[in-house]
Amino acid sequence: MKDRPLMPEQYRVTALSELALETHSMKVSGKMNSLPGQFVIVSLSGVGECPLYIASHKGSNLEFVYRTDCSITKAMSRLSKGDRIGIRGPYGKGLPVKEMNRKDIYLIGQDMGIAPLKHLVEHLKKAKVARTISIYASFMKKDYVIASWIKEWEKDNPVILSVRSADDGYLGRVGKPEDMLEGIRKDNSLAIVSVREASAIAETLLSLGLKEKQIYAAAHRTIVCGIGKCGHCLHNGRYICKDGPFMRYDIYKELIRR
Ligand code: FES
Structure with a gap:
């Protein structure tokens, strides 16, 4: 585990899209090693944190999918390509x-x-x-x-x-x-x-x-x-x-x- 495990790393938002009513996808770029079934904590300065499963991880590209049902995910959906977002993790055991x-x-x-x-x-x-x-x-x-x-x-x-x-x-x-x-x-x-x-x-x-x-x-x-x-x-x-x-x-x- 890292020295400061609760400190988020900064990732760059590469794409945002609305998949369905109140359902959004956010793609980010940054380094991480993950297993299927693990999750991260996404953090927005001044707004808060929320856990999200990793929906895709290819190389340095990650995707998250979320419903805009709380202040944090609503704020996430208003980000733009190129913005930075804090992410810590991945956490959890992952699937076997x-x-x-x-x-x-x-x-x-x-x-x-x-x-x-x-x-x-x-x-x-x-x-x-x-x-x-x-x-x-x-x-x-x-x-x-x-x-x-x-x-x-x-x-x-x-x-x-x-x-x-x-x-x-x-x-x-x-x-x-x-x-x-x-x-x-x-x-x-x-x-x-x-x-x-x-x-x-x-x-x-x-x-x-x-x-x-x-x-x-x-x-x-x-x-x-x-x-x-x-x-x-x-x-x-x-x-x-x-x-x-x-x-x-x-x-x-x-x-x-x-
Ligand atoms: S979320 Fe804090 S102990 Fe599990």
Whole structure:
């Protein structure tokens, strides 16, 4: 760890775009080593800090995706190309990419949970560690622009896409991610669940024959320091910022027990 782990480094904003209503992408340039599933703390002087998953990392180019639902992300969306932004991290354990070698990888994402999956898809493609990737994703209809990522993924791998609720006349699939898991292969596979409440999906996966050790789920708690010091994310003996956010399901299950 660095001498001053809470001190942000300065990164240069290289692109900003609105992907969908209140959903933005920010690309920055700067040095970092990251693993899929890790996050950073973005900091804006005089405004505040917020944690964001890394959605893409190629060379010195990083991408983050966020909803403009707080003062910090609203301020981020008003930045311009060439501006500087403070970033510290990456933090978190990251996903077990070595374990994915020659396995079928099921990526199950919903809404903004798709961001760390994008980073993982990018990694798996480059490292060619997975034999097959199947992606099940579920969005609200207004999030469809993120489906442009899915279109890229679909070139190499099957994708099942649905919305949780739809207007009359909608012709696509409607349902929750756990409704779309039939046919999943239980042997030699790993499932990555990136949704707000992962238990329903994980329990469905278990009922289909996967073991707890074949499932990784993202835990959610308020993250402040990101390095296991402030205690904000401490829950049932685990620090989400340090021990997660993605955890193997046998650990995740203990974490969420009442
Ligand atoms: S965010 Fe401070 S201990 Fe985890």
